[in-house]
Amino acid sequence: MSETIERIKCLIIGSGPAGYTAAIYAARADLKPVVYTGMEPGGQLTTTTEVDNFPGYPDGIDGPTMMVQLQQQAERFGTEVRIGMVTNVEFSDVVGGIHKITVDNSTTLEAETVIISTGATAKYLGIPSEQKLRGGGVSACAVCDGFFYKGQDVAIVGAGDTAAEEATYLSNICNKVTMLVRKDYMRASKAMQHRVNNTKNLEVLYNTEVDEVIGDTVVEGLRMVNNQTGEKKEIEITGLFIAIGHKPNTDIFKGQLDMDETGYVITQGKSTKTNKPGIFASGDVQDKEYRQAVTAAGTGCMAALDAERYLATIETEVTA
Numbered sequence: 001m002s003e004t005i006e007r008i009k010c011l012i013i014g015s016g017p018a019g020y021t022a023a024i025y026a027a028r029a030d031l032k033p034v035v036y037t038g039m040e041p042g043g044q045l046t047t048t049t050e051v052d053n054f055p056g057y058p059d060g061i062d063g064p065t066m067m068v069q070l071q072q073q074a075e076r077f078g079t080e081v082r083i084g085m086v087t088n089v090e091f092s093d094v095v096g097g098i099h100k101i102t103v104d105n106s107t108t109l110e111a112e113t114v115i116i117s118t119g120a121t122a123k124y125l126g127i128p129s130e131q132k133l134r135g136g137g138v139s140a141c142a143v144c145d146g147f148f149y150k151g152q153d154v155a156i157v158g159a160g161d162t163a164a165e166e167a168t169y170l171s172n173i174c175n176k177v178t179m180l181v182r183k184d185y186m187r188a189s190k191a192m193q194h195r196v197n198n199t200k201n202l203e204v205l206y207n208t209e210v211d212e213v214i215g216d217t218v219v220e221g222l223r224m225v226n227n228q229t230g231e232k233k234e235i236e237i238t239g240l241f242i243a244i245g246h247k248p249n250t251d252i253f254k255g256q257l258d259m260d261e262t263g264y265v266i267t268q269g270k271s272t273k274t275n276k277p278g279i280f281a282s283g284d285v286q287d288k289e290y291r292q293a294v295t296a297a298g299t300g301c302m303a304a305l306d307a308e309r310y311l312a313t314i315e316t317e318v319t320a
Helices: 017-030 043-047 061-075 128-131 142-149 162-172 190-197 293-319
Strands: 006-013 034-036 080-082 088-090 099-103 107-116 120-122 153-157 178-180 204-207 206-212 221-226 233-238 239-242 246-248 279-281
Touching: 006 017, 006 099, 006 293, 017 061, 017 107, 017 293, 043 061, 061 080, 080 162, 107 293, 128 206, 142 153, 142 162, 142 239, 153 162, 153 233, 162 178, 162 204, 178 206, 178 293, 190 204, 239 293, 279 293
Parallel strands: 006 034, 006 107, 034 080, 107 279, 153 178, 153 239, 178 204
Antiparallel strands: 088 099, 099 107, 120 246, 206 221, 221 233
């Protein structure tokens, strides 16, 4: 006797601000959403100590607490949150088709709609001292955490437009910003390079890499090395920002969903629709411009509304 495969009306992959917001809206629309948390329940915000820029928290809130509250809000409306990792997908090309999902390489599910909220992972340098001080002064988001270093000396690693933009952002609130560029030139656009070079309290060090982040529990300094001469130098800083890019968590969707050259899911127009009917993408997995919790939450709302309208259209066609 064959085992019955579970059918889910709205499956949400990922449990960050986008995933839980999608769940809140989907649950209130009676789509009976099921959320699979992935390897990092709560997403990137669980590694953030304080969130001061999310609306509705006048005194701020720490990231893990915020994500617990978002989960509780989703569950209050009937969302089922499951610990598990989606390991394979087979998306249908047919409008109204059923999508096959495999969880933890063992459990097969069927879904009428799928909301992808798997996020993106910030790239780090990978040196032990950097990893030890993540959350203690090492950050991958200057816009998120820069405020905490107002009037202090900080450093930033990177050479592209994002690094240049974040460096100039930090220069407006910090005493001094030291920018480390691994090569002898910046990859940023000429306009961004001019902005960096015309900022008085921003110093760019070329051919320079991080040798070690100094500090026991919080960042106290930085030892840098010139990769041409081998010369090492130490500076006192309280914050180190890594701006060397993000990797969208989209590997299992490759070959099925349209993506850009770096792996971000491409959505249609202002919607969260992908190239597959009934498959929607929200949050950092499809947003490489803003990457903020509040914008992720906004697209989570959009994805749930898009899924609801999709299902309503199918039901109308069936009954017509």
